[in-house]
Amino acid sequence: MQNLLIGSVLLSLAGSIWGAMFIAVRLTVGVITPTALVWLRYGVALIPLVLIMLYQRTSWKIARKDWKLLLLAALTGQTLSIVTQESGTMLTSAQMGSIITAATPAFMVVFGCLLLHEKFSFSRLLSVIMATVGVLLIVIDPDNLQGGSLLGGIYLFIAAITWALMSVLLKLLNHYSVFTLTFYGVLISFLTLTPYGVWWLATEADFAALAAPQVWGSVLYVGMISTTAGFVLWCKGLTYMDASIGGLFMFFQPVVGTLLGYLFLDEAITSYFIPGFALIACGVVLAMRGGNTTTEELLIHAEE
Numbered sequence: 548m549q550n551l552l553i554g555s556v557l558l559s560l561a562g563s564i565w566g567a568m569f570i571a572v573r574l575t576v577g578v579i580t581p582t583a584l585v586w587l588r589y590g591v592a593l594i595p596l597v598l599i600m601l602y603q604r605t606s607w608k609i610a611r612k613d614w615k616l617l618l619l620a621a622l623t624g625q626t627l628s629i630v631t632q633e634s635g636t637m638l639t640s641a642q643m644g645s646i647i648t649a650a651t652p653a654f655m656v657v658f659g660c661l662l663l664h665e666k667f668s669f670s671r672l673l674s675v676i677m678a679t680v681g682v683l684l685i686v687i688d689p690d691n692l693q694g695g696s697l698l699g700g701i702y703l704f705i706a707a708i709t710w711a712l713m714s715v716l717l718k719l720l721n722h723y724s725v726f727t728l729t730f731y732g733v734l735i736s737f738l739t740l741t742p743y744g745v746w747w748l749a750t751e752a753d754f755a756a757l758a759a760p761q762v763w764g765s766v767l768y769v770g771m772i773s774t775t776a777g778f779v780l781w782c783k784g785l786t787y788m789d790a791s792i793g794g795l796f797m798f799f800q801p802v803v804g805t806l807l808g809y810l811f812l813d814e815a816i817t818s819y820f821i822p823g824f825a826l827i828a829c830g831v832v833l834a835m836r837g838g839n840t841t842t843e844e845l846l847i848h849a850e851e
Contacts, residue, residue, distance in 0.1 A: 550787040551788055553787050554788040555831075555835070556784075557787070560780050561780035561781040561784060561799075562802075565799075565800045566800040568773040568777075570804070570807050570808065570811060571764075571769050572633070575765050579762070580747060580751070582633070583744060584766070585626075586737065587770065588773065588774050589625075590770070592774035592778075593737060594771075595775045605726050606724065607730075609731065613720060617720060617732070620717055620720070620728075621733075623709040624709055624712065625713065626736040627706075629736075630740075632702070635699045635706060651794060652711075653679070654794075655711040655714055655794030656790075656791040657711075658712055659715055659790035659794075662716075663715060670833055670834070675794075678798050678831065679830075680826055681822075681828075682798045684819040685819065685820050714790055718790055721785070725779050725783045726779060733778070792835060795827075795831045798827045802827065
């Protein structure tokens with residue numbers, strides 16, 4: 548139970564940091580394209596990651612047999628998932644985006660069972676359903692439903708699946724430092740997006756607009772806080788619990804995003820916020836009461 552509590556704190560912090568990121572991203576709309584923003588945030592994130600690893604004398608070594616897995620995790624989660632999430636958000640409504648990305652924990656349950664042999668139970672399925680309904684109550688205004696483009700919906704669906712896959716793959720690499728995994732994941736993604744980033748700087752970037760405090764401040768936040776701190780907390784938190792439980796903490800993003808939108812952007816909060824949050828909390832507690840997959844169970848599956 549202690550592991551579940553520690554993991555809960557770490558994953559809750561990660562979800563809260565990413566919820567606040569929505570405010571920062573909105574301040575860059577019209578100035579930085581989605582893909583360019585992802586490239587910039589990773590470039591910024593590499594600086595504190597390198598300094599932290601040098602200060603802590605963290606090992607940079609990754610075994611040759613693990614490089615393929617690390618590369619797959621980086622390209623699916625930190626590259627494809629984040630780019631499609633940013634692109635999909637630009638093309639569809641907030642309601643549609645929240646509905647689709649709320650599927651991430653469900654995919655984490657599926658991948659956790661298939662790839663990690665985590666135990667599946669009715670209580671875990673029920674917890675995902677309860678939390679999903681809760682987040683939909685928070686983000687959807689029944690009196691102001693808006694549609695979204697088909698392409699935007701496809702982008703967000705891809706983002707949900709790839710983020711869930713990355714989270715599960717990282718658990719297979721949890722024998723490495725979270726700083727090492729985060730550094731290489733960010734580096735691989737940054738290098739992958741560099742051709743586009745350089746092209747964007749040379750042909751489309753508005754440097755006068757980029758110099759605005761709210762724009763470069765947002766880039767610093769999504770780079771140093773959202774990427775560096777958020778990814779490290781998420782990776783570390785998942786080491787303490789099954790991926791199918793940890794995925795539920797993704798729901799802290801819309802909760803925090805809704806609250807901050809209300810406080811700083813004068814966005815409305817519906818009367819369903821409190822019952823929605825209550826359902827999310829009940830779903831998380833229900834999943835945690837089922838416990839983690841034990842080490843003995845994992846060893847049995849590994850031998851099969």
